[in-house]
Amino acid sequence: MTLAPWRSAIARAIDRNRSLVYARYLQLATVQANGRPANRTLVFRGFLEDTNQLKFITDSRSAKADYIQQQPWAEVCWYFPNTREQFRINGCLTLVSGDDSHQDLQPARIDIWQELSDAARLQFAWPHPGKPRVQELEAFEPPAPDPVQPVPNFCLLLLDPVQVDHLELRGEPQNRKFYRRDENQEWFCEEINP
């Protein structure tokens, strides 16, 4: 596989914004079962090896895990404060849970679980997200999950981009490039007006 032509721009943005921990946070928009959009902040966890797919993690008990199955299209909006640039990445999601589907992606799911901090792993043993608050503090101090074998509700979430809109606010006047993948998996790039 070849790196998509927008990968170098993302790598440069990550590098130039590395002083800000939250430069690795981005917003993922999906469509709910009722046809309305949903939008939340996720942490970018790198690219899946030998692909152009972005990696995230999520909990299969969260609302988004439900409707991703029905409507897998998503758009990431990723703003980099230091360099004042934005990437809008539109593509299709794959949810890799602990069940038997996506056997080929289980090693990637297990790897990312093992790379997490203890605190991050612990959240997957917390009470059901989005349900009425469990008031007992002990519910949020469960025994530490196995650091080797992921809990069943831990999911790897992959975004496979089909188009990327890159806007640089610092240009003169501004620069904007639009990348698109065609049916032959080839990427094309066009300069467009900001």
Add this chain to the structure above:
Amino acid sequence: MTLAPWRSAIARAIDRNRSLVYARYLQLATVQANGRPANRTLVFRGFLEDTNQLKFITDSRSAKADYIQQQPWAEVCWYFPNTREQFRINGCLTLVSGDDSHQDLQPARIDIWQELSDAARLQFAWPHPGKPRVQELEAFEPPAPDPVQPVPNFCLLLLDPVQVDHLELRGEPQNRKFYRRDENQEWFCEEINP
């Protein structure tokens, strides 16, 4: 009208993050005509007077202006880096352009145009956004638009929230509140699991 109960939390977040100019940037998710989500960064421009509606500006020539008319539902994701908290604001959009609709909102549209910087106003006189790049630099140095009377393609965009999900990552363990407006326009708040 009464301030919605989540307004004080937003006001506090804005105040505590005021050292970061980009703490007023947020991501707006909408649904395109093809049913796929779109997501982009916008600048928060305050609340419409005597309402709980968030104000933004946009160009009627941009893609989102088209499909907002068909699918007005949207979700804002607003992350505040200093205080490590997130607001997800779901609601309905109103696009106030220079045409005859929304006569009652024209004063608000004109006010926000007059408050813009010269540089911000100039962008509405640039070539059509999203079209193939106009290479002549002069196209991006047009005569300054009238600072009093907005150009026809300048739009005020309003988001009228119906639910707000507020997550504080810094809580112990974390705090999350879910606000919902009912048919009688009354707001209810519930604590939920993070």
